[in-house]
Amino acid sequence: MRFSNDMDDEYEKLFRRLNPPRVVIDNEACKNATVIRVRFLSFFGVDSANIHGKLLEVVQVLTDLNLIITKAYISSDGGWFMDVFNVTDQDGKKVIDEAILDYITKSLGTESCFTSSTRSFGVKQSVDHTAIELTGSDRPGLLSEVSAVLTHLKCNVLNAEVWTHNMRAAAVMQVTDEETGSAIIDPEKLSRIKELLCNVLKGSNKSRGAKTVVSHGFTHIERRLHQMMFADRDYERASNDELNEKQRPHVSVVNWHEKDYSVITIRSKDRPKLLFDTVCTLTDMEYVVFHANIDAEGPEAHQEYYVKHVDGSPVKSEAERQRIIQCLEAAIERRVSEGLKLELCTVDRIGLLSDVTRIFRENSLTVTRAEVTTRAGKAVNTFYVSDASGYPVDAKTIDSIRQATGQTILKVKGSPEELKPVSQESSTSFLFGGLFKSKSKSRSFVNSGLVKSNS
Numbered sequence: 001m002r003f004s005n006d007m008d009d010e011y012e013k014l015f016r017r018l019n020p021p022r023v024v025i026d027n028e029a030c031k032n033a034t035v036i037r038v039r040f041l042s043f044f045g046v047d048s049a050n051i052h053g054k055l056l057e058v059v060q061v062l063t064d065l066n067l068i069i070t071k072a073y074i075s076s077d078g079g080w081f082m083d084v085f086n087v088t089d090q091d092g093k094k095v096i097d098e099a100i101l102d103y104i105t106k107s108l109g110t111e112s113c114f115t116s117s118t119r120s121f122g123v124k125q126s127v128d129h130t131a132i133e134l135t136g137s138d139r140p141g142l143l144s145e146v147s148a149v150l151t152h153l154k155c156n157v158l159n160a161e162v163w164t165h166n167m168r169a170a171a172v173m174q175v176t177d178e179e180t181g182s183a184i185i186d187p188e189k190l191s192r193i194k195e196l197l198c199n200v201l202k203g204s205n206k207s208r209g210a211k212t213v214v215s216h217g218f219t220h221i222e223r224r225l226h227q228m229m230f231a232d233r234d235y236e237r238a239s240n241d242e243l244n245e246k247q248r249p250h251v252s253v254v255n256w257h258e259k260d261y262s263v264i265t266i267r268s269k270d271r272p273k274l275l276f277d278t279v280c281t282l283t284d285m286e287y288v289v290f291h292a293n294i295d296a297e298g299p300e301a302h303q304e305y306y307v308k309h310v311d312g313s314p315v316k317s318e319a320e321r322q323r324i325i326q327c328l329e330a331a332i333e334r335r336v337s338e339g340l341k342l343e344l345c346t347v348d349r350i351g352l353l354s355d356v357t358r359i360f361r362e363n364s365l366t367v368t369r370a371e372v373t374t375r376a377g378k379a380v381n382t383f384y385v386s387d388a389s390g391y392p393v394d395a396k397t398i399d400s401i402r403q404a405t406g407q408t409i410l411k412v413k414g415s416p417e418e419l420k421p422v423s424q425e426s427s428t429s430f431l432f433g434g435l436f437k438s439k440s441k442s443r444s445f446v447n448s449g450l451v452k453s454n455s
Helices: 005-018 054-064 098-108 142-152 187-202 221-231 274-284 318-333 352-362 395-405 424-428 439-447
Strands: 022-026 034-041 068-077 080-088 123-125 130-137 155-165 168-177 211-215 217-219 250-256 261-269 287-295 300-309 340-347 365-375 378-387 410-413
Touching: 022 098, 054 068, 054 080, 054 098, 054 274, 130 187, 130 221, 142 155, 142 168, 142 187, 142 352, 142 365, 155 221, 155 352, 168 221, 187 211, 217 221, 221 274, 221 318, 250 318, 261 274, 261 287, 261 318, 274 287, 274 300, 274 318, 340 395, 352 365, 352 378, 352 395, 395 410
Parallel strands: none
Antiparallel strands: 022 034, 034 080, 068 080, 068 287, 123 217, 130 168, 130 211, 155 168, 155 365, 250 261, 261 300, 287 300, 340 378, 340 410, 365 378
């Protein structure tokens, strides 16, 4: 017999205090990685509703620390849950930073938030900014138009991330009021922001909707982007989609009838945050991972999950199987960006994002993904751009952008040979206002937290 929800929570808290999760961090067990073992006992035993989302909580903590997960083993038997992760830092070395190790232990151990299976992942309260969530049809110049509206309404963009996939776009933007420097609280201004941004997102496309949401909570941006694009059904491919099958992840779903599991196998090119992206989508689709094996030590990643739906059942139909395949393909593809990677760093100011994206639009470049951060008065922006006409970006376009933004704050990555600057040093060094002149210093810049890891 189950108790009421309130009683369940109280007994579970007591149970956790008596049987806290155990975290063991081992730098000796593996030659080239740090091994993290997380073990905890379930209060209500092993059932789908109780463990739904537990794996995501652990993976999110490791991913937010920019750790690379090279191997993982997940198992839940007899009420015990054991997660084992082999991780490295961004340079492929063992994790030896005591501050990071201590944070992992506290976040996943006795001071962890494993207190309820229904908790909101990655969300904590904050009043320092206003979060704006946008979804709509993608088109060239969309980010420029959105940024121009925010500048016109005297909103300063502190942080933002924009993803595009399958002709859909989603963005989470954290903004402040230009006049107060804090969250926007004027109801009329908030209503005006929603109205104008929704009009921009709709554009001339009447076949698919657009959505604008404004809130004052702190949102885990990447977590929300997955949820938003999933809700927007970006996984539904057009009938004329001719994407090369070799470029897509290989996803298979079969039922293991003896154990009542569905086995999901994924093969794809490895990249940072791949496991996080996959587990996010399985969680959003309300599937529970009971066992898993992950191997991403080479250029190709292999993921195998033994899952059930939260109702305790395996996959029931061919339609459900196909939907899982489509959604996991989309989850992996959203973060894969084609085109040139442009990195800009400069002193932050009001309207900077609007000015930069306007320059892109005037030079016929479309933004396929963007990441905007502000730290200690510095704006660190990363854009993936491609030619709006589908042609390769030529050297003249890059030169025009450099002239408009300033050679000292722009770096091109992944560019064709003809786009590299004349100086070999310029092609391999950060030139942000003379702040950094060498690769070694740019690496310390990344580790300082001002620039997020390559994703």
